Amino acid sequence: MSENSKQLLTGSQVAVMACRDAGAQMMYGYPITPTSEVFSGWIQNDYPYLQTEDEVAAGFAVCGSVLAGKKTFTATAGPGHVLMQDALSMAEGMRLPFVAIVGQRGGPSSGTVIYSQQEVILACFGGNGEGMRLVYSPANLDELYQLTIKAFNDAWKYKFPAIVLTDGYLLKASAVFVKPKLLANISIQAPVAQSANVHLPSIYTLEEDLHEKLAKDKKDFDSARQYLEMAEEYMIDDAEILIVAHGIVGASAKQAVQDMRAQGKKVGLFRPISLRPFPKKSLNFVLTKIKKLYVVESALGQLERLVREEIESDFSVQIKSLHYPALGIEPEEIVKMVNKN
Amino acid sequence: MNQNNLSKFCPGCGYPIVLGLLSKILSEKGLSGQAVLGLDIGCSLLAINHLDINTFQTHHGRVTPTMVGFKRARPDSISLGLTGDGGAYAIGLQNLLWAAKRDEAITILVINNTLYAMTGGQTAPTTLKGQITSTSPHGNEEESFFGPELLKSLVNEKAFLARGAVNDPKTLSEYLATAIATQQAGHFSLVEILSFCPTNWRTRGADTLARLNSLKETYKMGII
Numbered sequence: 001m002s003e004n005s006k007q008l009l010t011g012s013q014v015a016v017m018a019c020r021d022a023g024a025q026m027m028y029g030y031p032i033t034p035t036s037e038v039f040s041g042w043i044q045n046d047y048p049y050l051q052t053e054d055e056v057a058a059g060f061a062v063c064g065s066v067l068a069g070k071k072t073f074t075a076t077a078g079p080g081h082v083l084m085q086d087a088l089s090m091a092e093g094m095r096l097p098f099v100a101i102v103g104q105r106g107g108p109s110s111g112t113v114i115y116s117q118q119e120v121i122l123a124c125f126g127g128n129g130e131g132m133r134l135v136y137s138p139a140n141l142d143e144l145y146q147l148t149i150k151a152f153n154d155a156w157k158y159k160f161p162a163i164v165l166t167d168g169y170l171l172k173a174s175a176v177f178v179k180p181k182l183l184a185n186i187s188i189q190a191p192v193a194q195s196a197n198v199h200l201p202s203i204y205t206l207e208e209d210l211h212e213k214l215a216k217d218k219k220d221f222d223s224a225r226q227y228l229e230m231a232e233e234y235m236i237d238d239a240e241i242l243i244v245a246h247g248i249v250g251a252s253a254k255q256a257v258q259d260m261r262a263q264g265k266k267v268g269l270f271r272p273i274s275l276r277p278f279p280k281k282s283l284n285f286v287l288t289k290i291k292k293l294y295v296v297e298s299a300l301g302q303l304e305r306l307v308r309e310e311i312e313s314d315f316s317v318q319i320k321s322l323h324y325p326a327l328g329i330e331p332e333e334i335v336k337m338v339n340k341n
Numbered sequence: 342m343n344q345n346n347l348s349k350f351c352p353g354c355g356y357p358i359v360l361g362l363l364s365k366i367l368s369e370k371g372l373s374g375q376a377v378l379g380l381d382i383g384c385s386l387l388a389i390n391h392l393d394i395n396t397f398q399t400h401h402g403r404v405t406p407t408m409v410g411f412k413r414a415r416p417d418s419i420s421l422g423l424t425g426d427g428g429a430y431a432i433g434l435q436n437l438l439w440a441a442k443r444d445e446a447i448t449i450l451v452i453n454n455t456l457y458a459m460t461g462g463q464t465a466p467t468t469l470k471g472q473i474t475s476t477s478p479h480g481n482e483e484e485s486f487f488g489p490e491l492l493k494s495l496v497n498e499k500a501f502l503a504r505g506a507v508n509d510p511k512t513l514s515e516y517l518a519t520a521i522a523t524q525q526a527g528h529f530s531l532v533e534i535l536s537f538c539p540t541n542w543r544t545r546g547a548d549t550l551a552r553l554n555s556l557k558e559t560y561k562m563g564i565i
Contacts, residue, residue, distance in 0.1 A: 070415075086403070087403070197395060
């Protein structure tokens with residue numbers, strides 16, 4: 001698809017195009033709804049791939065391929081996302097640019113098959129580590145495209161695993177997509193180059209060594225935060241009430257804000273685009289003027305947990321929530337909730 | 342052997358013998374630069390800086406799929422996975438079976454010392470029937486596990502499967518060389534290596550060797 005041309009595409013088709021435009025050369029996958037179409041879409045383009053025996057193999061093959069210096073990714077969901085945490089933990093520990101597109105299908109167990117926002121904590125903090133990953137939550141097809149490309153570039157630049165956290169509603173929905181102008185991708189280097197004689201550990205015999213390694217990783221993560229934190233702030237200048245929502249619920253909340261503004265209510269939206277690192281600085285800046293905050297999500301408080309953790313302790317903002325695990329949230333429901341409280 | 346790093350293996354361990362032979366073959370064939378050694382968990386991870394070749398650690402049972410990814414990304418590499426019997430035949434079996442079935446051009450080296458050594462001598466798939474371990478205090482009730490024989494029914498006819506032993510370095514070297522040549526020809530290879538673990542066997546000198554030799558009654562040497 002050429003730049004600026006219009007086409008009716010599904011989210012999965014947009015995701016595949018974005019991976020290719022990001023320079024991805026290889027995909028490992030195991031079919032699971034709702035990300036199977038990302039896999040089959042990639043394959044139908046005759047791009048290199050391997051269907052593995054399970055998500056564990058797919059995840060570790062991504063690690064191996066990345067170690068060899070190839071931009072490689074996978075796509076998974078729900079129980080597959082759980083299995084993938086083993087490889088993601090290794091990627092986090094070894095600082096490998098592992099990229100995954102995750103279509104949330106909720107849980108516990110096998111969840112549903114299409115939609116939820118219940119894989120936020122798993123994506124951000126899954127594994128026996130400290131959550132040093134990049135997790136981006138797109139609200140529409142344009143963002144799905146841009147954030148997927150950004151996930152590859154940021155992962156290879158900062159050497160942290162990156163997850164594009166979406167859902168089946170966005171992946172399966174069709175919409176008119178206009179391809180933006182392509183920017184150059186960053187150049188990459190193989191972590192294990194031929195004859196480099198590198199010795200990369202994933203385990204540390206001495207507690208002091210792991211302690212030191214984590215201190216360095218944290219320093220790298222914290223210093224990259226300013227370049228990675230992303231949020232959409234909408235109608236916040238005079239807002240007294242703030243809605244916080246991410247992904248497609250964020251898109252719904254934006255419509256709700258427009259509807260409430262038409263009723264004369266001073267409502268604004270804060271939509272974290274990077275869930276990890278969370279846009280802490282901008283959230284706290286917005287909060288200086290806010291009296292009441294609503295967290296709206298298709299989960300039982302996973303986003304709310306992130307929000308509460310990031311709010312500076314000197315704010316005494318009142319937090320209310322609309323938790324709809326596994327269900328989509330219409331703008332009308334958000335308006336109703338705000339009007340009721 | 343990397344002279345700047347002291348061996349991390351226990352005194353009397355069989356792993357350094359395998360690594361020494363491997364290093365010699367790679368060096369003689371001029372393949373050290375292309376070689377990449379992936380390590381599973383357990384004692385294999387101690388080989389992290391044992392050889393002057395590219396080396397990385399992975400997770401328990403996961404060296405095989407990691408090497409699959411590496412080899413497919415860089416077909417001119419010599420991708421070697423070093424693992425114990427638990428990593429290969431218990432937690433990593435599913436991935437090993439499929440790598441073998443797909444005829445992935447990688448080489449897997451399985452150290453069979455009949456127990457989980459690093460974690461303190463627990464029962465492994467290769468533990469002999471009746472053998473006492475920390476998780477089989479009344480003797481292992483299971484029959485032995487024959488990895489190369491199991492894979493035989495799955496692999497391509499040009500794949501290479503063999504079982505050697507650390508106290509027969511000449512034959513083991515031949516197997517390692519053939520395994521690498523098989524990978525270069527684009528096929529899967531696996532060498533299971535009977536090895537000793539005096540730390541967990543609680544044996545000394547002659548007893549260690551005698552026990553290793555007695556294992557050959559159950560685990561037949563040769564090309565499978």
